Amino acid sequence: MIIVTCDTVPGREIAETFGLVRGNAVRARHIxxxxxxxxxxxxxxxxxxxxxxxxxxxxxxxDRMCAEARARGADAVVCLRFASAEISxxxxxxLAYGTAVKLVEHPTR
Amino acid sequence: MNTEKGHxxxxxxxxxxxxxxxxxxxxxxxxxxxxxxxxxxxxxxAAYRKLDLLGRAQAPxxxxxxxxxRLARDGVQRAGLGLGWSLVFVAGLGLLGWAVWAVATDPExxxxxxxLIGGALLGASLxxxxxxxxxxxxxxxxxxxxxxx
Numbered sequence: 001m002i003i004v005t006c007d008t009v010p011g012r013e014i015a016e017t018f019g020l021v022r023g024n025a026v027r028a029r030h031i032x033x034x035x036x037x038x039x040x041x042x043x044x045x046x047x048x049x050x051x052x053x054x055x056x057x058x059x060x061x062x063d064r065m066c067a068e069a070r071a072r073g074a075d076a077v078v079c080l081r082f083a084s085a086e087i088s089x090x091x092x093x094x095l096a097y098g099t100a101v102k103l104v105e106h107p108t109r
Numbered sequence: 110m111n112t113e114k115g116h117x118x119x120x121x122x123x124x125x126x127x128x129x130x131x132x133x134x135x136x137x138x139x140x141x142x143x144x145x146x147x148x149x150x151x152x153x154x155a156a157y158r159k160l161d162l163l164g165r166a167q168a169p170x171x172x173x174x175x176x177x178x179r180l181a182r183d184g185v186q187r188a189g190l191g192l193g194w195s196l197v198f199v200a201g202l203g204l205l206g207w208a209v210w211a212v213a214t215d216p217e218x219x220x221x222x223x224x225l226i227g228g229a230l231l232g233a234s235l236x237x238x239x240x241x242x243x244x245x246x247x248x249x250x251x252x253x254x255x256x257x258x
Contacts, residue, residue: 056254057253
């Protein structure tokens with residue numbers, strides 16, 4: 001599945017549009033990691049516990065969006081966007097959304 | 110996982126195709142229907158998804174990564190963290206036990222509030238254990254725990 005942030009895919013043409021597809025996920029790390037992160041918050045620098053948390057949520061949200069696109073018969077998602085919100089302290093939510101499309105080779109190529 | 114000849118089994122091929130989104134609608138629905146009764150198949154799909162994610166999220170190592178790993182092996186760091194966590198855990202449990210004991214043996218507190226406090230603590234413990242059990246049961250099906258950044 002091709003996923004792009006722009007609204008076209010070079011060399012391909014959009015044959016069919018299936019509309020909005022989205023996937024969101026909310027995850028948390030266990031309290032031990034939160035306590036570790038609390039101390040890193042005091043001394044500064046990167047907090048790998050939360051870097052990992054956000055990466056996990058991002059990938060899960062992307063997978064859910066792709067699953068929805070596949071279920072609709074799409075082979076690509078264009079105009080991909082991410083949005084995030086804080087649901088509760090220590091938990092992260094990411095919403096991935098875009099437009100599911102079916103691509104064909106560009107007729108001039 | 111593989112057959113004796115080293116070739117993937119039919120289920121392994123199906124699981125791979127499922128993860129890659131290559132199954133037709135009917136085949137996908139049939140596979141998903143089997144998941145409820147075949148936990149091993151679910152674990153296999155989670156394992157392939159984990160592999161797919163690892164490839165996708167592969168990032169070049171940064172200098173800081175090496176330092177984090179070196180620190181994780183460092184004796185002073187390990188001893189400090191181990192002792193710190195042990196003290197927090199043991200003292201926390203001890204404090205909780207002491208608070209329960211103090212409430213239970215307080216002669217000025219009537220039986221009803223004692224029972225209510227005990228019930229609330231027991232309920233919270235049961236809720237926590239049920240949540241922990243659910244997490245441990247679903248952990249083998251969660252491929253996202255391997256994603257680093």
